[in-house]
Every structure is written in C-alpha cells, then in structure tokens.
Amino acid sequence: DGGITQSPKYLFRKEGQNVTLSCEQNLNHDAMYWYRQDPGQGLRLIYYSQIVNDFQKGDIAEGYSVSREKKESFPLTVTSAQKNPTAFYLCASSRNSPYGYTFGSGTRLTVV
Amino acid sequence: AQTVTQSQPEMSVQEAETVTLSCTYDTSESDYYLFWYKQPPSRQMILVIRQEAYKQQNATENRFSVNFQKAAKSFSLKISDSQLGDAAMYFCAYIGQTRSKLTFGTGTRLQVTL
Numbered sequence: 045d046g047g048i049t050q051s052p053k054y055l056f057r058k059e060g061q062n063v064t065l066s067c068e069q070n071l072n073h074d075a076m077y078w079y080r081q082d083p084g085q086g087l088r089l090i091y092y093s094q095i096v097n098d099f100q101k102g103d104i105a106e107g108y109s110v111s112r113e114k115k116e117s118f119p120l121t122v123t124s125a126q127k128n129p130t131a132f133y134l135c136a137s138s139r140n141s142p143y144g145y146t147f148g149s150g151t152r153l154t155v156v
Numbered sequence: 157a158q159t160v161t162q163s164q165p166e167m168s169v170q171e172a173e174t175v176t177l178s179c180t181y182d183t184s185e186s187d188y189y190l191f192w193y194k195q196p197p198s199r200q201m202i203l204v205i206r207q208e209a210y211k212q213q214n215a216t217e218n219r220f221s222v223n224f225q226k227a228a229k230s231f232s233l234k235i236s237d238s239q240l241g242d243a244a245m246y247f248c249a250y251i252g253q254t255r256s257k258l259t260f261g262t263g264t265r266l267q268v269t270l
Contacts (some may be wrong), residue, residue: 086262142189142251147201
C-alpha cells in the first residue's frame with residue numbers, strides 16, 4: 045500500500061546534538077512538507093519542497109535543515125541551533141494539487 | 157499572509173447529537189481551498205472534508221458537512237449523529253492559489269460523551 049513512513053516514532057536527543065528525522069513516501073507525490081506541532085499552536089510549516097533538489101523555508105525554519113535528493117525522501121535535521129526542539133513532527137506529501145495532503149504518523153522528539 | 161482562526165479550543169457533544177466547529181480565515185485571494193482534518197489520539201492526520209472556494213454548494217461527506225460563507229470568510233464543520241470515534245482534534249486548513257503550502261488553525265478538541 046502507498047503511504048508515508050516516518051521514523052523513528054520516538055527520538056531522544058541530548059542538548060547540543062543534531063538529529064535527523066526520516067520521511068519516505070511511495071505515492072509518487074511531487075511535493076513534501078515538514079510541520080511542527082506544539083500544544084495550542086496547531087501545525088506550523090518548517091520547510092517544503094515542490095520538486096527534487098529544491099526546497100523553501102516555511103514559517104519556522106530557523107534551526108532546521110532539509111534535503112531533497114530523491115523524490116521519495118525528505119529528511120529533516122534538527123540542529124543544535126534550534127532553541128526548543130521538543131515537539132511532535134509531521135511529514136506530509138501532495139500531488140501539487142489542491143486535494144489535500146497525505147500525512148505520516150509523526151515523530152515525537154524529546155530533548156533530554 | 158493568510159491566517160486561519162479556530163476560536164473554540166474545546167467542544168463537547170453527546171453521542172448521537174450534532175455539533176458545529178467554527179473556523180474563520182483571512183485572505184485576499186479568490187481561488188483557494190479549505191479543509192477540515194481530524195487528528196485522533198493516534199495523532200494520524202485524516203482528511204475529513206474539502207471545499208473549493210469557487211463552489212457555492214457546501215461539501216458533504218456522510219455525517220460531516222460544512223457551512224461555507226465566502227463573503228464572511230467562515231468555514232464551519234457540522235458533525236451529525238456524533239459517535240465516540242469522532243473524539244479528536246479537528247484542524248481547519250487553507251491552501252491558496254500558489255498551492256504551495258497548507259496553513260492550519262490552532263485546532264478544536266472535540267469530546268464525545270455518552
């Protein structure tokens with residue numbers, strides 16, 4: 045079945061370390077997105093990519109980096125520059141059309 | 157910039173009753189789409205319903221329907237015959253002409269009681 049796979053489901057990071065969240069899709073979707081979810085703030089866009097080898101900053105890109113070397117993959121790196129990285133991270137993809145997004149099951153990142 | 161506002165942080169409804177969740181948005185665009193997403197405790201985001209701005213007819217999906225008031229920039233979700241499985245966070249979302257990104261509201265937590 046087609047879908048989006050995010051891994052790992054839970055991730056713990058020590059302060060000062062970089063960590064990479066994986067997102068893979070087999071839906072042949074052109075566009076992929078990373079959102080951060082915090083209680084009471086809904087989903088906020090971190091980065092998005094509409095084609096391979098190209099991506100744009102979202103509303104809260106500071107302290108994050110991404111790459112899009114393959115259509116199927118859009119990994120997110122949370123760097124040590126991100127001041128408050130503890131959150132739930134959701135990856136999504138779409139056909140670059142207004143039919144809504146398909147979401148992964150998310151990664152819960154906790155800084156210890 | 158487009159904004160989406162959900163003014164009800166929490167709502168409660170009895171099983172089999174009807175509940176309406178509110179959403180307003182701000183945009184200067186004429187071509188856009190609006191969505192309601194459901195996020196149950198599993199945290200999986202599920203598309204509930206979609207509305208095209210150019211359509212005057214309100215979208216309906218089984219027990220879920222919307223009241224789309226374009227001039228008022230209002231997009232409410234009505235859930236009829238509420239079921240225990242409807243308990244979740246509900247997010248209203250907007251995507252504009254560039255189709256570049258989906259903008260979400262802050263969500264409404266719906267409780268369903270017996």
